[in-house]
Amino acid sequence: MDLERRAWLRGIWETLKEILLQKILTYHLRSSPLVLPSHLEGLNVIVTGATSGIGLHTARELAMAGAHVVMACRNVNAANEIAQQWRQDAYHGRALNVKVMELDLLSLSSVRQFAVEWDQHLKSLHILINNAGILRMGERQECSKDGVEQHLQVNHVAPALLTLLLLPSMLKATTWRVVNVNSVTHHWGMVELRSWKSRIEEHKYSGLKAYGSSKLVHLMFLKALASNLLDQGCNSVQCVAVHPGVVTTNLVPGVQKKTFWRFEPSEGARSVLYCATSNQVVDKMVKGFAYYSSNCKPAKVSPQAAKMEACLDVWEATLSTLDLDINYLRFKLNPSCIRD
Numbered sequence: 389m390d391l392e393r394r395a396w397l398r399g400i401w402e403t404l405k406e407i408l409l410q411k412i413l414t415y416h417l418r419s420s421p422l423v424l425p426s427h428l429e430g431l432n433v434i435v436t437g438a439t440s441g442i443g444l445h446t447a448r449e450l451a452m453a454g455a456h457v458v459m460a461c462r463n464v465n466a467a468n469e470i471a472q473q474w475r476q477d478a479y480h481g482r483a484l485n486v487k488v489m490e491l492d493l494l495s496l497s498s499v500r501q502f503a504v505e506w507d508q509h510l511k512s513l514h515i516l517i518n519n520a521g522i523l524r525m526g527e528r529q530e531c532s533k534d535g536v537e538q539h540l541q542v543n544h545v546a547p548a549l550l551t552l553l554l555l556p557s558m559l560k561a562t563t564w565r566v567v568n569v570n571s572v573t574h575h576w577g578m579v580e581l582r583s584w585k586s587r588i589e590e591h592k593y594s595g596l597k598a599y600g601s602s603k604l605v606h607l608m609f610l611k612a613l614a615s616n617l618l619d620q621g622c623n624s625v626q627c628v629a630v631h632p633g634v635v636t637t638n639l640v641p642g643v644q645k646k647t648f649w650r651f652e653p654s655e656g657a658r659s660v661l662y663c664a665t666s667n668q669v670v671d672k673m674v675k676g677f678a679y680y681s682s683n684c685k686p687a688k689v690s691p692q693a694a695k696m697e698a699c700l701d702v703w704e705a706t707l708s709t710l711d712l713d714i715n716y717l718r719f720k721l722n723p724s725c726i727r728d
Contacts (some may be wrong), residue, residue, distance in 0.1 A: 394580055398690065399600060403726075417658050417684060419629055428455035428665065432513050432561075434554070436460040436491060436547065437520025439467050442569060442632055445657035446517060448474055451484045455515075459695065460491040489557030493520055493546035496534045496710070503553035510563040513554055515664050518547040518606075519569040525595040534580035536709065539595070540584060543602035548609050548706050552716065564628040567664045570607050570679070572631045575690045577604030579698060581705040606694050606701045607679065612678035612703035615696060622719055625676030628663045629689075633682030659684050659728070 408533040429451060438447035438459035451457040451474060461467040478484050489505060492498040506513075522542045526531075532541045551566055558564035577600035607629045614627040633656055660683040663669055672678050672686045681687035692698055707714055 395576060395578055395690070395692070399573060402572050402575040403634070416610075417543075428453040429626045431455045431515060432458070432511050433515040433517065433664075434458045434460055435517045435519055436493070436550070439463055439663075441517040441612040441653045442656045442660060443517075443618075444470065445654045446519060446664070447486075448658050448662055449657065450480065450515075451486050454485075456485040457487070458506075459486065459488045460520075461488065462490070462492045463507070464490050482688075485532065491520075491550075493542040494532045494538065496532075496541075496546060496549060497626050499546050499549050500553065503550065506557065511557065513557040513564065513566065515562045515565050516551060516554055516558065517567045517569070517660065517664055518551065519660070520547070521569070521571075521603075523595065525599075527595055529593045529595075529598070530547070536584065537598060539598040539602040543599065544606040544609065545709055547606065549710050551610075551613070552710075552712070552720075556720065559622065559624075559647060563624060563626070563663060565628065565669075566604055566610065566613075567660060568610050568627075568629045569575070569604045569660055570629040570631045571600070572681075573600040574603040574607055574631075574693070576600030576691075576698065577602070577690070579605060579608070579692055579702060581701065584705065584709055599672060604690060604693060605706075607689060608699040609706050611677045611689075611693065611696070612699040616703065616717055618676050626673065628669055628673075628676045628680060629678075630659050630663045630680040631682060631687070632659050637687060656682070658682075 409617070431454075433447075433450050433455045435443055435447040435450070435457060437443040438457075439461045447457050447459055459467045459471060471484075471486040471488060474486060475484050489502060490498070491502045520542065523541060524538070530538045532538055533540060534545075535590075536545050543715065547568070573596070576597060578597070610627045610629055614625045617625045659680055659682050663680050664683075669678060669680070679687055679689050679693075688694075704714060707716060713719060
């Protein structure tokens, strides 16, 4: 059986397990608040895609817990309206520290501009949550204006660039964490580095496969990032990928009907909030990286992502796609994090 077919069958199995068991395995979380008021006072947090679904609930809970939350979104008008509503809903009239900044992951220039504007604030960044994503099932393949297939750009290349550009701000903080909202569908994916900037034959293109593959390489990139940072002497590395379960969101237009086995967005946000704020996550990390499931416990990555050599290949391909030097970390990061 070839590798692609094995990945497909494994993806089906892992997804079915999630559908059948996620409500049971997370029952104990229903009455357990994962963040508390004032728990995150003084922390700076960026959440991408914070105007709907998991991102909205994640950003709201973090803001209510006292964090300074930046909603990084394409639709700044909608984000400002949401932030205003949060301020009205704040406990006991407490002022929330919420800021809206424009970010369009379909444009790498927008990512770079976002990083420039963030740097102007001269603030440390404590938590970066790469939540925004797209899934376009049943549609023809489309490329961004940067020449990258859209699933790959929005779900991997653009957030990878954002993470790299914001690393100097994160390294200013005593502790910092990157949380990538991943998916159980990464088990469906394949690493096809040569096709990143070339069109697939139309009859071979699948939106679901493209989505799973983009989630797979993004997970592998984060794992390689953690390893490379540790190799450079950055011992404060905290990189976490988390799949939030099968959630009813607007990720797939027209497929938003509630079902008993799907999570509500607020339920999907639980594991993201846990991975962003819990000190226990650090204890489960291996070389600065951990992968968590919807029940807030460590999970197994796909066999492809388990191989560090393959993850480093994804790292190099990502830097190449972004036109960044292979030694980017050594050239750009705080000298105090780099070994002589």
